[in-house]
Amino acid sequence: MPDAVASTLNKLGPCLSTELVAALVRDYGLAPATARQRVSRSTDIKKLAHLVFPRGARFVYLQSEYASPRFWEALIKRLLEHSVAYGGGLAALMARGGLMPVPHFLIACGAPVAQKGRIAARGVLERLHAAELVKVFSAPGIGECVELAQTVDAPSWELSRMRARISTEAVLLNAVKGWARNLGVVSYNMVTLRDEGEAQPRVGTFNWDLAGPSYLAPLMQWDKTARGVKQGYLVCDTLLGVNVEGYQLQPFINKCVTLRSLAKVGRCLQMFVADGFSAEAFALAKESGVIPATTTHLFGQDVARALRELTDVLNNAFVNENTLEMVTAVFNKLSHIEGAATNLRGALFEYLVADVVRLGSAHTSICLNEIVKDEQGRAAEVDVLAHHFNQSVRFIECKGYKPGGTVPDEMVERWLRDRIPVIRKAAEADRDWRKCRLKFEFWTSGVLSERARSLIADEASHVRKYSLTLVEGTKVAQLVSATNNTALKNAFRQHFQEHPLNAAEKQVKRVRRPLPIPPRVRIEGRKPVDYELDTGLEDGEEADGSAG
Numbered sequence: 001m002p003d004a005v006a007s008t009l010n011k012l013g014p015c016l017s018t019e020l021v022a023a024l025v026r027d028y029g030l031a032p033a034t035a036r037q038r039v040s041r042s043t044d045i046k047k048l049a050h051l052v053f054p055r056g057a058r059f060v061y062l063q064s065e066y067a068s069p070r071f072w073e074a075l076i077k078r079l080l081e082h083s084v085a086y087g088g089g090l091a092a093l094m095a096r097g098g099l100m101p102v103p104h105f106l107i108a109c110g111a112p113v114a115q116k117g118r119i120a121a122r123g124v125l126e127r128l129h130a131a132e133l134v135k136v137f138s139a140p141g142i143g144e145c146v147e148l149a150q151t152v153d154a155p156s157w158e159l160s161r162m163r164a165r166i167s168t169e170a171v172l173l174n175a176v177k178g179w180a181r182n183l184g185v186v187s188y189n190m191v192t193l194r195d196e197g198e199a200q201p202r203v204g205t206f207n208w209d210l211a212g213p214s215y216l217a218p219l220m221q222w223d224k225t226a227r228g229v230k231q232g233y234l235v236c237d238t239l240l241g242v243n244v245e246g247y248q249l250q251p252f253i254n255k256c257v258t259l260r261s262l263a264k265v266g267r268c269l270q271m272f273v274a275d276g277f278s279a280e281a282f283a284l285a286k287e288s289g290v291i292p293a294t295t296t297h298l299f300g301q302d303v304a305r306a307l308r309e310l311t312d313v314l315n316n317a318f319v320n321e322n323t324l325e326m327v328t329a330v331f332n333k334l335s336h337i338e339g340a341a342t343n344l345r346g347a348l349f350e351y352l353v354a355d356v357v358r359l360g361s362a363h364t365s366i367c368l369n370e371i372v373k374d375e376q377g378r379a380a381e382v383d384v385l386a387h388h389f390n391q392s393v394r395f396i397e398c399k400g401y402k403p404g405g406t407v408p409d410e411m412v413e414r415w416l417r418d419r420i421p422v423i424r425k426a427a428e429a430d431r432d433w434r435k436c437r438l439k440f441e442f443w444t445s446g447v448l449s450e451r452a453r454s455l456i457a458d459e460a461s462h463v464r465k466y467s468l469t470l471v472e473g474t475k476v477a478q479l480v481s482a483t484n485n486t487a488l489k490n491a492f493r494q495h496f497q498e499h500p501l502n503a504a505e506k507q508v509k510r511v512r513r514p515l516p517i518p519p520r521v522r523i524e525g526r527k528p529v530d531y532e533l534d535t536g537l538e539d540g541e542e543a544d545g546s547a548g
Contacts, residue, residue, distance in 0.1 A: 003044070004024065004028055004038070005020070005024065005038055005039055005042040005044060005045060006042070006044035006045060006062065008020060008023050008024055008027060009045055009060060009061070009062055010062060011023075013065070013070050013074055014059065014060065014061035014062075014065055014070065014071045014074040014075060015059070015060065015061075015074060015078070016053055016057045016058070016059060016060070016078055017036075017039055017047070017057050017058045017059075017060050018053075018055065018057045020039055020045075020060055021035040021036050021039055022035075024038065024039070039060070044062070045060050045061065045062060046060065046061050046062065046063050046066070047059070047060050048060070048061070048075075048131060048133075049130075049131055049132070050127060050130045050131040051079075051083075051086060051127070051131050053078065053082050053083070054082055059075060059078060061074075067148065067149055072090065072094055072148065075090065075133075076090045076091050076094065076247060077247070080247060080250055084110065084250070084251075084254050085109070085110070085111045085118070085119040085124050086119075086124060086127065086128060087250070088109050088110035088111065088124075088250060088251030088254055089105070089109035089110070089111070089121075089124045089125065089128055089251070090128065090133065090134075090148075091247050091248055091250055091251055092105065092108035092109050092110065092248070092251045093105065093109075093134065093146065093147075093148060094148070094248070095108075095239060095242060095244070095245075095248035096108070096162075096165070096239065097158070097161065097162065097165075097241075098147055098148040099145060099146075099147040099148075099158055099159075099162050100145065100146060100147075100162065101139075101142060101143060101144065101145050101146075101162075101166070102125070102136060102143075102144040102145060102146050103143075103144075103194075103195070103200060104166075104194070105121075105125060105146050106121040106122065106125070106200070106207060107121075107194065107200060107207045107208060107209060107237065108237065108239075108251060108252075109121050109124050109125070109251055110250070110251025110252065110253075110254040110255050111123070111124045112204075112205035112206050112255075112258070113202065113205055113206065113207055114205060115205040115258075118205075118258070121207075125146065132149055133148070133149050134146050134147065134148055134149055135147060135149055138379075139159055139371075139379075140371055140379045140380050140381035141163075141369070141381035142159065142162070142163065145162075156369070156370060156371045159369075159371060160314075160315055160369055161315050163314065163369065164310075164311045164312075164314035164315040165240055165241050165311060167310070167314055167343060167344070167347060168240055168307055168310050168311045168314065169194075169209075169238050169239075169240050170193075170194075170195070170339075170343045171307065171310065171334055171337060171339075171340045171343055171344065172238055172240065172273065172295065172307060173193045173194060173209055173210050173236075173238060174193065174337055174338055174339030174340055174343065175298075175299055175303070175337045175340075176210055176236055176238075176271075176273060176298070177191045177193060177210060177212075177338070177339070178337060178338045178339075179298060179299070180210075180212065180234055184216070185212075185214055185216065185234055185269070186212035186213065186214050186234050187212060187213045187214070187215060190212050190213050191210065191211070191212035191234075192210070192211055192212065193209070193210055194208075194209040194210065201235075203233045203235050203259065203265065203268065204259045204262045204265040205258075205259075205262065206235075206255045206258070206259060208235045208236060208237055208255075209236055209237045209238050210234070210235070210236040210237075210238075211233060211234065211235050211236070212233065212234050213231045213232070213233055214231065214232040214233055214234050214269065215231055215232070216232060216269075218232075218267070219231070219232025219233070219266065219267045219268070219269060220232055220266070220267075221266060221267060230266040231266050232266045232267040232268060232269065233265075233266060233267075233268045233269070234268070234269045234271070235256075235259075235268050235269070235270050235271070236270075236271045236272070236273060237252050237255075237272050237273075238272070238273040238274065239272075239273075239274050240274065240275055240295075240307065240311065241275065241311060242274070242275070243274075243275065243276040243277065243278055244272075244274045244276070244277045244278065244281045244292075245278050245280065245281055246278065246280035246281045246283075246284050248281070249272065249277070249281045249284055249285060249292075250284075252272050252290070253284060253285070253288045253290060256268075256270045256288060256289075256290055257288065269291070270289070270290045270291065271290070271291040271293050272285065272290060272291070272292055272293065273293045273294070273295065273298065274292075274293075274294060274295075275294065275295060275304070275308070276294055277292050277294070295307055302333065303333070303334070303337075306330055306333035306334050307334070309326075309330045309333075310330050310331075310334065310344075313326055313327050313330055314347055318366070318367055318368075319351070319354040319355065319358055319366045319367070319368065320358075321358075323351060323354075323355065324351050324352060324354075324355040324487060324488060324491060325487045327347075327348060327351045328348070328487070328490075328491045328494075328495075331344055331348055331495070332494075341402075341495075345400040345401070345402065345495065345496075346398070346399070346400040347400075348400060348491070348495055349398050349399070349400025349443075349445055349496070350368055350369075350383050350384060350398045350400070351368070352400075352480070352488065352491060352492060352496075353383075353384050353396060353398050353443050353476075354366050354368060354384045354386075355483075355485070355488055356476075356479050356480060356483060356488070357384065357386045357394070357396070359483045359485055359488070360479070360482075360483065361386065361388055364386050364387065364388050364389075365386070365387040365389070366384065366385070366386045366387075367384075367385050368383065368384060368385075369381060369382070369383060370382045370385045372422070372423055372426035372427070373422075373426055374422050374425035374426045374429065375425065375429055376425075378422045378425075379422065380418070380419045380422040380423050380426070381419075382395045382396070382397075382423065383396055383397055383398040384396040384398060384443075387432070387433070387436070388436070390435070390436065391436060391437065392436050392437040392438070392439055393427060393433045393436045393437075393438055393439065394439045394440075394441060395420075395423050395427075395438070395439070395440050395441070396441045396442075396443055397415050397419070397440075397441070397442045397443065398443050398444070399411060399442075399443070399444040399445075399446065400444070400445050400496070401444060401445050401446030402445075402446070402496075403445075403446075403473075403496060403497055404446065404447065405445075405446035405447070406446055406447055406448070406449060407444050407446050407447070407448050407449075407452065409448075409449055409451055409452045409455075412442065412448065412452040412455055412456065413455065415442060416455060416456070416459055420440055423440070424438065424465075424466065437466070437467070438465070438466035438467070439466065439467050439469065440466060440467065440468050440469070441468075441469040441470075441471060442456065442468075442469070442470050442471065443471040443476060444471070444472055444473065444476070445473050445476055445492075445496040446472075446473055447472055447473055448470070448472060453470065456468055456470050457470075473496075476492075476496075477492065477497070480492045
């Protein structure tokens with residue numbers, strides 16, 4: 001039976017060596033010791049390195065099935081049964097399409113930052129990497145990322161899909177933050193969100209997508225050691241774009257159950273927000289005392305639909321005549337969510353610039369967030385890439401800022417020092433671009449410092465093989481106006497000239513002053529009362545005296 005081991009494994013699929021031995025004993029009548037020996041000596045099967053299961057079992061598979069859906073499903077199932085840490089890491093990665101930023105992996109894998117007797121999140125990543133199940137790479141514009149082991153790096157469309165999900169989740173987390181603050185579930189100014197600071201939100205030994213202290217009575221308890229009241233917490237993780245299955249929720253459940261065992265941590269309200277849950281995942285959450293919240297139940301059908309539409313439009317890398325109107329419509333639906341404007345302004349500005357280019361140049365191919373690589377493998381992201389066939393290629397760097405916002409000098413320096421050289425090398429190696437004039441442009445709705453302007457001007461004066469152009473806020477406004485496109489002009493005016501955040505800042509600066517009415521009103525039998533009303537007028541303004 002020279003092929004018995006391989007043929008049996010082919011029928012079983014990837015599994016543990018103990019399962020393969022049991023199948024050989026059952027199907028071929030072999031003695032257990034003989035079956036174990038044949039599995040151990042077989043050269044037709046592969047054994048997963050660096051991960052050992054109970055009783056010395058190994059995960060075995062055929063080379064032809066490595067990294068296949070069947071491989072991942074079988075491996076995650078066995079790991080969750082025997083090693084929640086490693087299984088949780090792979091489950092979290094699989095749930096997010098097999099690609100995610102490393103900081104997000106360290107939150108979602110279900111392992112602690114550091115805790116005695118438990119594998120740390122960073123250790124989970126290192127062991128999975130050593131086992132060649134995942135690989136870590138640097139993605140331009142995103143940072144360090146982790147993906148399931150594949151034969152090639154993640155293509156641009158996968159990075160675009162990940163970026164769209166991350167941006168949408170950022171808007172959702174701001175919505176959850178507003179919901180929790182408005183209901184008084186958390187201390188108003190103490191809520192922290194993923195990616196907003198130097199460190200990720202942390203409660204106990206774990207990181208979370210959202211966390212905040214709570215002083216609700218059911219969450220507070222008496223601390224005998226400190227002789228005082230111990231505050232509670234709200235913790236939340238999120239996943240959009242999938243109907244969450246039970247195994248995909250397991251890493252979060254593991255975090256929640258472990259957190260409750262920590263004596264020094266107060267009571268926690270634990271919530272997972274997603275588009276939807278399978279029956280198994282919903283039951284698992286309820287059994288574990290976790291809130292399985294959907295975007296629809298939290299914020300209603302309109303917001304849930306707008307979030308799905310946002311992911312779709314951000315994932316679309318190509319620009320046509322209807323793109324900007326679609327993007328603006330979705331952004332307007334979400335504009336009431338605090339923090340949404342900040343998260344989405346950069347993406348909206350890229351679409352706006354692409355539309356200005358499209359309207360100003362016929363016969364042009366335009367795409368967004370294109371990743372280019374030089375012959376040395378170095379990569380750079382191009383926000384807007386416009387190819388004017390057989391004439392020029394424009395590589396546009398976009399920085400969307402609120403009105404009057406200043407672009408940090410470091411961003412200009414990185415563009416000149418790091419990105420342009422890589423893009424130039426990639427363009428010289430491209431068959432369609434090498435004969436075209438290369439144009440590098442820096443567009444921003446804000447302003448640059450004098451030093452940053454000087455850096456660009458100085459570089460532009462020394463180059464001959466390509467051109468450098470700076471397009472700041474005022475010039476952008478002129479180019480938008482010159483298109484004579486109503487939708488484009490309205491979008492620019494609403495989001496980059498008269499943005500609600502700018503209006504709010506002006507409102508804060510308003511001075512409260514009394515109306516010209518008698519300052520003291522006497523009511524029979526009572527002391528005079530002082531009244532002061534906010535007229536809504538600035539200093540120096542006069543009421544027009546009109547009725548109403």
